[in-house]
Amino acid sequence: DGGITQSPKYLFRKEGQNVTLSCEQNLNHDAMYWYRQDPGQGLRLIYYSQIVNDFQKGDIAEGYSVSREKKESFPLTVTSAQKNPTAFYLCASSIGPSGWYNEQFFGPGTRLTVL
Amino acid sequence: GESVGLHLPTLSVQEGDNSIINCAYSNSASDYFIWYKQESGKGPQFIIDIRSNMDKRQGQRVTVLLNKTVKHLSLQIAATQPGDSAVYFCAAPNQFYFGTGTSLTVIP
Numbered sequence: 001d002g003g004i005t006q007s008p009k010y011l012f013r014k015e016g017q018n019v020t021l022s023c024e025q026n027l028n029h030d031a032m033y034w035y036r037q038d039p040g041q042g043l044r045l046i047y048y049s050q051i052v053n054d055f056q057k058g059d060i061a062e063g064y065s066v067s068r069e070k071k072e073s074f075p076l077t078v079t080s081a082q083k084n085p086t087a088f089y090l091c092a093s094s095i096g097p098s099g100w101y102n103e104q105f106f107g108p109g110t111r112l113t114v115l
Numbered sequence: 116g117e118s119v120g121l122h123l124p125t126l127s128v129q130e131g132d133n134s135i136i137n138c139a140y141s142n143s144a145s146d147y148f149i150w151y152k153q154e155s156g157k158g159p160q161f162i163i164d165i166r167s168n169m170d171k172r173q174g175q176r177v178t179v180l181l182n183k184t185v186k187h188l189s190l191q192i193a194a195t196q197p198g199d200s201a202v203y204f205c206a207a208p209n210q211f212y213f214g215t216g217t218s219l220t221v222i223p
Contacts (some may be wrong), residue, residue, distance in 0.1 A: 042213035101147045106158035
């Protein structure tokens with residue numbers, strides 16, 4: 001059953017801690033993305049990766065880091081430098097890079113709450 | 116029922132009526148658009164897409180209209196059902212643009 005999985009579904013973090021959100025896809029997609037969703041706002045791009053071992057900053061990359069060591073995996077670390085990390089985080093993938101007519105498939109999301 | 120996007124982020128319709136959800140975009144370079152449906156606490160689901168060389172595309176119970184002159188998209192849902200209740204937003208993925216969305220509530 002192909003798709004994108006994100007874990008955990010809910011995550012609680014104390015201030016000052018780093019946390020890593022998992023995103024895995026078995027769709028054999030080249031491109032992967034991380035978005036942040038806040039109430040009343042459209043999705044905002046954090047990072048994206050068009051190919052393994054390469055990634056680009058999005059509009060709101062400050063306080064976040066990513067890696068893309070495997071095609072299937074694109075974990076996001078929310079560092080203590082991110083001042084307002086409480087949000088719903090969505091991972092997506094597409095068969096090819098952005099700039100083509102490629103649908104982005106989304107995972108179920110991780111809700112991060114800072115205590 | 117019809118929404119005007121940012122100025123009217125909620126839309127309530129009676130079951131069986133048609134729904135129209137609107138979206139404005141600003142980047143004239145946008146050449147590919149997607150409508151997504153997002154239920155509470157879940158990830159967005161693809162509904163329908165359209166390329167800029169088209170002005171209309173139909174799916175099952177859904178139609179997307181594109182007016183490039185005024186940079187406007189609309190999603191029409193025919194015979195709206197309670198299961199259609201969700202937030203709907205447009206996207207221009209090549210520009211990483213995602214609309215804020217319209218919350219559709221279907222009244223049984």
